[in-house]
Amino acid sequence: MKIAIAxxxxxxxxTLVSTNLFNVISRQGQKVRLIDCDAEEPNVCEFIRGNVEEETLTMTHIPVIDSHKCTFCGNCQEYCSYNAIIMLPTIKTIRVIEDLCHDCGACVYACQYDAITEKEKVTGSITQYSISANADVLESQTEIGIYSPVPIIGQTINMAEADTLTFLDSPPGTSCPFIATVERADYVVLVTEPTPFGLNDLKLSVETLRKLKKEFGVVINRYGIGKELIEDYLNKEEIAVLGHIPFDKRIAETYAKGDLITDKYLQYSELFKKLHQNITKQLQR
Amino acid sequence: MTExxxxxxxxxxxxxxxxxxLATLAPKVVVADCDVDAANLHLILEPRNYLEKVYTSGQKAHIAVEKCTSCGKCMDYCRFDAIKLANGEYSVVETACDGCKLCARVCPTGAITMIDQNESRWFAGAIRNGKMVHARLAPGEDNSGKLVNLVRDHARKEAHDIQSDLILIDGPPGIGCPVISTLSSINKVLLVTEPTxxxxxDLKRITELVSQYKLEVFLVINKCDINPEMTEEIEKWAVGKQIxxxxxxxFSQVWVEAMINCKSIVDWAPESELSDQIRAIWKKLIDNE
Incomplete structure (x- = not known):
């Protein structure tokens, strides 16, 4: 079972929601895993510390063109949908712009002269941390300067186990990194805040999840700062509210230090246990 | 031109x-919202759009069932796991399709066609003191870096038209393709962090990316009082990095109220200390004082 927090x-x-949910569940002795899918800016391990069990490097393939075998026919350039091949036949020059390459393999297929081979390039890493006997964290992280975190996100989530309750801490936005995460989830928990920005972005996420035909519910964070605008919208759209986290300066202070509110305050430990129950109820529906 | x-x-x-x-303080400005997949700045600046354009983010493959002979070649060649086989029928998983077109090229019966993704839009509009260019990437569509480039290029054109020598760009979060697109050929970066x-x-990662470009970099620590020790740590780190x-x-309730009411802080509470601070940022960042 995979639940994305997005x-x-x-x-x-x-990250506040995913780390604290993970914390209360792991303390209860249940088998649980948290995957940090925000590969551009992974933060889970700032809050949950464990021992590194394994680190795997993630790779992409980059074409290498042998200019001796190349006849400058231009087939590979034509087949490349990403403009990643530059060719100047008059001066017998052909180059791959590595940053633009999407590792699709079209150029290799296009070349009839066996002039294109592929090399591997490191794009990031997946690190497994053991937290307790029943809980672990997988962290995905891109190398600085890598354009897309999507392949790494996919590879990391593919390491989830079907019978383990797994939370996916999603990247922000509604484009490819977000999709790469939620499309692999069985259920999505959207975290929002009662501000006009929060509402605007919540609507975009809801639209996306409906398009993907995903089941989801909403947690309202910083509850109490704004007007009722979020709740009016959720009522109208008949979206399940899974829980409210109050606007409480202690939460911001605890989070700032890298601590967990469910370790520090009984009130929040109870709140997150209840949130877990509410999610479980939604899953059983 | 300062960007x-x-x-x-x-x-x-x-x-x-x-x-x-900062945008509301400027005498004349072109604002570009480059957070194209969760754009918000238009809620505050309320541009009156006079231009709306279709953005084609890319293509997705489509398999015509009646022409498909179920040879499976497309699935063998696809590196994005975007072809699935269910009940003996091949189809494209749209969210996984990267639009590389290889499946269409290998298909022996021509059953695969590429379909344009054109639900995204970008806009140009008038604001009180200039122009604003913003966009809306349709949910689930990719290639946000390309859309960022479009928004930025058009912002430059607008700036030229109204003879504005300032472009302010609200950037996307993260350090991936839309951020990299935002960074190319600008002059200055203002990093906004919080002491958490x-x-x-995340500040360290974005700084490492930004340092690959030759840019003037400035730092603002927002909500500095929620963790004074961390604020101090960030300041020390910034000295080392010469930022x-x-x-x-x-942290201020006034700021929260301004956001809830969709107002710029300098419009909402012009006399507040916060607004004075924003004016001080302006002087250092834009007037180079």
Missing amino acids: SGKGGTGK | IAILSGKGGTGKSGISAA VSGMH PVISKIP
Whole structure:
């Protein structure tokens, strides 16, 4: 079972929710895994510390063109949908722009002269941390300067085990990194805040999840700051509210230090246990 | 022409709020919202759009069942796991399809065609003191870097037309393709961070990316009082990196109220200390004082 914790807007509390849910569940002795899918800016391990069990490097393939075998026919350039091949036949030059390559393999297929082979390039890493006997964290992280985190996200989530309750801490936004995460989830928890920005981005996320035909519910964070605008919208759209996290300066202070509110305050430990129950109820429906 | 991008790595540190505040202070400006998949700045600046354009983000493959002979070649060649076989029928998983077209090329019966993804839009509009260019990437569509380039290029054109020598860019979170597109050929970057462990972590990653470009970099620490020790740590780190910390903004209820009412802080509470701080940022960032 995979549950993604997501939001359109950044900074609404995704990591707060995923790390604290993980914490209360692992303390109860249940087998649980948390995957940090925000490969551009992974933060889970700032809050949950464990021992590194295994680190795997992720790779992409980059074409290498042998200019001696190349006849400058231009087939590979034509087949490349990403403009990653530059060719100047008059001066017998052909080059691959590595940053633009999507590792699709079309150029290799296109070349009739066996002039294109592929090399591997490191794009990031997947690190497994053991937290307790029944709980672990997988962290995906891109190398600085890598354009797309999507392949790494996919590879990391593919390491999830079917029978383990797994939370996916999603990247922000509604484009490819977000899709790569939620499309692999069985259920999505959207975290929002009662501000106009929060509402605007929540609507975008809802639209996306409906298009993907995903089941989802909403957690309202910083509850109490705004007007009722979020709740009116959720009622109208008949979207399940899974829980409310109050606007409480202690939460911001605890989070700032890298601590977990479910370790520090009984009130929040209870709140997250209840949130877990509410999610479980939604899954049983 | 000065082009300034406001970036943070981590989401929710206050990029858009600060972008909006700086935008409302400018005598004349072109604002570009490059957070194309969760654009928000238009909620505050309320541009009156006079231009709406279709953006084709890419293509997705489609298999015509009646022409498919179920040879499976497309599935063998696809590196994105975007072809699935269910009940003896091959089809494309749209969310996984990268639009590379290889399946269409290998298909022996011509059963696969490529379909344009054209639900995304970009806009140009008038604001009180200039122009604004923004976009809406349709849910689930990719290639946001390309859309960022379009928004930025058009912002330059608008700036030329109205003879504005300032472009303010509200950047996307993260450090991937839309951020990299935002960074190319600008002059200055304002990093907005918060004193949290994740804010600090993400600040380091965005700084490493930004340092690959020759740019003037400035730093603002927002909500500086929620963790004074961390604020101090960030300041020390910034000294080492030779990045000037041009403002430390405390957490404030007034800021929250301005956001809830979709107002720039300098419009909502012009007399407040916060607004004075924004004016001080302006002087250092734009007037180079």
